[in-house]
Amino acid sequence: KQEVTQIPAALSVPEGENLVLNCSFTDSAIYNLQWFRQDHGKGLTSLLLIQSSQREQTSGRLNASLDKSSGRSTLYIAASQPGDSATYLCAATSGSARQLTFGSGTQLTVLP
């Protein structure tokens, strides 16, 4: 059974700082790894999707990497802004049913 862990649960940084969010998964036989953003009490917004054959994906100030062998993914946010404050969730697609398993998220606060 796939388990996805995100550490830390919460992170607070000053504006302008570069930061890294971590995601680990127990079953390395994944089809893809996705990063989502969730603003408080709202739905999820897809940020990046990395296929199992890829090592990284970039979108603007965001860069996500994937290391299947070690069961880890990182989300790098450059030059953080207060508008980046949200909960970031990673999710792995795995298993014969290709089910999405979510981590518990990292709550990011960027202080102005």
Added chain:
Amino acid sequence: KAGVTQTPRYLIKTRGQQVTLSCSPISGHRSVSWYQQTPGQGLQFLFEYFSETQRNKGNFPGRFSGRQFSNSRSEMNVSTLELGDSALYLCASSLGLAGYFQETQYFGPGTRLLVL
């Protein structure tokens, strides 16, 4: 193109009642997945429907059921509500079966259910 819509956005019910939530996917999307989000358990997969058929099911009791119509709209039903069913229920749509294509799932804003 309009996003995923969910109705109602908020709902208050009492224990023992039943509830039906609705999800309209992005036009052209044929897959709808449902998730339950609680502070204690996080985001958990409920089930996925594709072409009016349930293709995948999470580990939830039979009180949780769903269906999908020919226009891809989906409904989720919870019978005999319990206090622990209080949660944000999210639906997500994708063009094809989730996980089989490169495109991601697009989430709706959710329905917040409070069971008293």
